[in-house]
Amino acid sequence: MSEPRNRPGEGPGEGAGEIVVIAVRNQDRWVQAFTDRFPDRKIVLGTQDATPESVEYLVGWKIDWAQLGNFPNLKGVMLTSAGIDHLDFSLIPPKLPVVRLIDPSMSTEIAAYCTHWVVHYARSFDVYAKQQQAAVWEIGPRNPEVTVGILGLGAIGTVVANHLTSLGYPVVSWSRSEKDTPYGQHHVGIEALMQFFAASNTVVNLLPLSDATKNIVGEAALRALGDGVLINVGRGGTVDTNALLDALSGDLHAAVLDVFATEPLPADSPLWSHPKVAITPHIAGETNPFTAVKVIGANIDLIDDGKEPYPLVTAATY
Secondary structure (H helix, E strand, C coil): CCCCCCCCCCCCCCCCCEEEEEEEEEEEHHHHHHHHHHCCEEEEEEECCHHHEEEEEEEECCCCHHHHHHCCCCCCCCCCCCCCCCCCCCCCCCCEEEEECHHHHHHHHHHHHHHHHHHHHHHCCHHHHHHHHHEEEEEEECCCCCEEEEEEEHHHHHHHHHHHHHHCCCEEEEEECCCCCCCCCCCHHHHHHHHHCCCEEEEECCCCCCCCCCCCECCCHHHHHHEEEEEEEECCCHECHHHHHHHCCCCCCEEEECCCCCCCCCCCCCCCCCCCCEECCCCCCCCHHHHHHHHHHHHHHHHHHCCCCCCCCCCCCC
């Protein structure tokens, strides 16, 4: 834990700017975590109780971007997730730091989730579940040589790849830019997307949603995946739902979906009852306030010291 940054003559809450926590789950835990980390600052839950001139940091997910101009001394916006598809750069001042949350604890949770499902289908546990319902005792196929494709080899994707390779699963990867990886073949750019899907038996989709990635997992990609498995823990809008349903009616073996274009997933969605689909309610990687605040706090310290936080999100990177 960093030492409190009280200025001379200041006690807790005196002279240090406010941190405003907005619309997060486990609000009390977030406030406690920030209070522990920044005892010299006032921690405010929601903008309604904030003093606009004193606000230096906004922390949250569902932030009203149009309100940013109400805080003349705002130093940064600290997101409580890695996703950036909700940002409105037309309302964000160009020089205001907006920082994604890359929490190692969350990355480990996502890696455990993905590893669970890779093993589930590689060792035919889905088949055994059906056999149990029919009281059938029969040893099915086991295929530990499944090649796993990591769609979006960023900070989280690298952790997922490391977990899988530690268990002996071959890994290939894809990203929009060149990466230096220790894994199998790395595919770069949209022109290599079909080769990536064809080289994979199971694809773990970790892509953020942007204009470049919307519906990127479409008919052609799913056809190239063939009788494989799609695991989506990125963003729902990166997958064309109609194309996915068509693929599930054909060769695609299964889809594990933790994220959806509309959340909560509407009750009338055909995905709920599809026999080849496993659904979880966006829980692959849940944010732990106490581990997240360590990362956010380090970035606040960087900004206070006139340094650049990481990972910084700009209109250009989006």
